[in-house]
Amino acid sequence: QMLSLPGAMKPTATPVFIVLFGSIVFFITEIITNEESAKPRVLITHNAIPQVAIDILKDKFQTVVVKGTPNPTREELLELIPGCAAALWYGHIKVDREVVDAAGDSLKIVAHSGAGYDHIDVDYLKEKGIQCTNAANVLGPAVAEIAIALTLEVSRKTLEGYKAIITGTWLMNHATWMTGHGLSNKTVGIIGLGQNGFAIAKRLIGFEIKRLLYNDLTELEEKARAVKAEFVSKEEIFKESDFLYLCVPLDDETRFLVNKKTLSTMKNTSILINTSRGGVVNQEDLIEALQKNTI
Structure with a gap:
């Protein structure tokens, strides 16, 4: 399912990443059951995200931030995404079958930081039952x-x-x-x-x-x-x-x-x-x- 960020989560002066991270909290808490014993892992595919935005996630999730500068390599993403319940996707690196399959059954949501999503295989995400959000109502x-x-x-x-x-x-x-x-x-x-x-x-x-x-x-x-x-x-x-x-x-x-x-x-x-x-x-x-x- 392709979803845009809910209107209540996009005040005018709020930086886009705070809104996006809020969307992950909003959606993934609806998806992941309380039976999870450990904090779900969230992959953040950019290493220059404001700390105030990352802090939104830390109470409920374990954050995994890429080290690649300015953008991670595909190899790094494939190495880090297994076992992640969510991915904050930044930039235009493809979310294709290889990436989704590498994540495994744990992946529940991909939150994209932009409006366009032609680099995301939405059909395959839908087939796998994975939610996808974008920032169409923010930018x-x-x-x-x-x-x-x-x-x-x-x-x-x-x-x-x-x-x-x-x-x-x-x-x-x-x-x-x-x-x-x-x-x-x-x-x-x-x-x-x-x-x-x-x-x-x-x-x-x-x-x-x-x-x-x-x-x-x-x-x-x-x-x-x-x-x-x-x-x-x-x-x-x-x-x-x-x-x-x-x-x-x-x-x-x-x-x-x-x-x-x-x-x-x-x-x-x-x-x-x-x-x-x-x-x-x-x-x-x-x-x-x-x-x-x-x-």
């Missing part, structure tokens, strides 16, 4: 704020200006070199009006954009009304958007969603912001489009 605000920051960095050339100040190359006698593209009175498109897409849409309202377009599997009328968004086809959203945000999970339908064909329909002044997995974009086609000033 939306952070993703949205970073997406807006990236938008302004590219459109208003903030990084370019910063570098010019640091290196002493600011062009005082050149009136247009820092002129960028404003968000106001522009058409913005969002592909995927889910957790991240909707969070971005809410933050765009204050920029006085002209139109907000979105595309999803179906029309999301309630969300669309809240942010005054128009449902359009993929073809139209690529063609009309001055700024285009990608906020979709990576699957067979979205892989290489951005490719030579879709890029060719975009305005040559368009700015593309990808908050999804890299596989949503055909990198070779994107490089070619940038080199040819297609976008």
